[in-house]
Amino acid sequence: MHSITPPDMDSEDVFDNITAAKRQPTRRRLEAARRRVVVAYGMYENAAPSVESLVPATVTNVQRKALHHAYSVETAPMLDLREKLNEPVMAARCPFCGISESGTLDHYLPKELYPEFSIFSLNLVPSCAKCNTRKRTLIVDEDTDVRLFLHPYFDDIPNQTFLTVRVRLRQDALLLEFRVRRPVGMSQARYLQLRSHFKQLDLASRYRKLSLVELRGRHGGFVRFYQNGGGSARVAAELEAEADDYEAAHGPNFWRVILYRALAAHNGFCDGGFDVVKPPQVDGAGQE
Structure with missing residues (x-):
C-alpha cells in the first residue's frame, strides 16, 4: 500500500x-x-x-x-x-x-x-x-465507526513500522504469516484503519503467496552467496541490503522490506534452510 x-x-x-x-x-x-x-x-x-x-x-x-x-x-x-x-x-x-x-x-x-x-x-x-x-461498496466498519480503507490520495502511510511477518521453517515448507501490529505512539483509530484495510483486501494471504513465488525465483542466488565462501552471514547481508534498497524506494512497510529483514534475521533460513524454496526439477520435456 x-x-x-x-x-x-x-x-x-x-x-x-x-x-x-x-x-x-x-x-x-x-x-x-x-x-x-x-x-x-x-x-x-x-x-x-x-x-x-x-x-x-x-x-x-x-x-x-x-x-x-x-x-x-x-x-x-x-x-x-x-x-x-x-x-x-x-x-x-x-x-x-x-x-x-x-x-x-x-x-x-x-x-x-x-x-x-x-x-x-x-x-x-x-x-x-x-x-x-x-x-465493493464498503466504507465504514459498523463496529468501530472507522473507515475501512486508506484513501491513497489523502491518507499518509505512517513511517512507523506496522507490518510484520512471522517466519517459521519446517523440513518441507516455509511458513509466513503477515500481520499488522500497533506501534508505540500510533492512535487506536489509525491502527484499526490499517488493520481493516489489510484484512478486507486479504493482504496477508496475497503477500504470503507472492513472497513464496519470489523466493523460489531467488533460490539460485541464495545458493551462490552461501557456497562461495560467504555462508549464512553473506545470505543475511544480501537480504538486508535488498531490504535497505526497497525501503529507500517504498518506505518501511513495503512487503518486500518486511520479508527480507525477517529472513535476514532467521538463522535457519540463511544457514541453508533456503533450500525449502528450491524450485522443483524440470525434465527435458519441460515437466516438473
Whole structure:
C-alpha cells in the first residue's frame, strides 16, 4: 500500500466536457444535476480524507442513471480522464495493495451510493481488479465507526513500522504469516484503519503467496552467496541490503522490506534452510 499524488485537474471542466459529449436525454439530465454535483465536489475536498462523513447528494433516479452512464459508457473526454489518472508512475502499481498492476479505476466512495462522484477525479483511484472487487461498496466498519480503507490520495502511510511477518521453517515448507501490529505512539483509530484495510483486501494471504513465488525465483542466488565462501552471514547481508534498497524506494512497510529483514534475521533460513524454496526439477520435456 502506498500514497499517490492527487490528480491536478479542474473537476468542473471534466464534468462539463463529459456532459457535452453525451447525447440527449442524458446530457440534459447531467446538466440538471450539475449544481448539486459541483457542491458535492467542494464538500468532498473539504472533508477529505474523512469523506465517510458526507451525506449523498439528492438527485433523481434519472439523474443517478445519467451520472452512472457518464462513467460507464465512455466518451472521448472520459477516456482522456482515465488516461490522465493512470499516467503517473506511482499509479502503475495498485496503491491499495502495492502488489498488482493498476488496470481499473476504483470509486473510493462507491458510485452506487454516491452517484455524484461517478466522474469526480479525486474519487477515482487507480487500482488492480482484485482490490476493486474486494472493496465493493464498503466504507465504514459498523463496529468501530472507522473507515475501512486508506484513501491513497489523502491518507499518509505512517513511517512507523506496522507490518510484520512471522517466519517459521519446517523440513518441507516455509511458513509466513503477515500481520499488522500497533506501534508505540500510533492512535487506536489509525491502527484499526490499517488493520481493516489489510484484512478486507486479504493482504496477508496475497503477500504470503507472492513472497513464496519470489523466493523460489531467488533460490539460485541464495545458493551462490552461501557456497562461495560467504555462508549464512553473506545470505543475511544480501537480504538486508535488498531490504535497505526497497525501503529507500517504498518506505518501511513495503512487503518486500518486511520479508527480507525477517529472513535476514532467521538463522535457519540463511544457514541453508533456503533450500525449502528450491524450485522443483524440470525434465527435458519441460515437466516438473
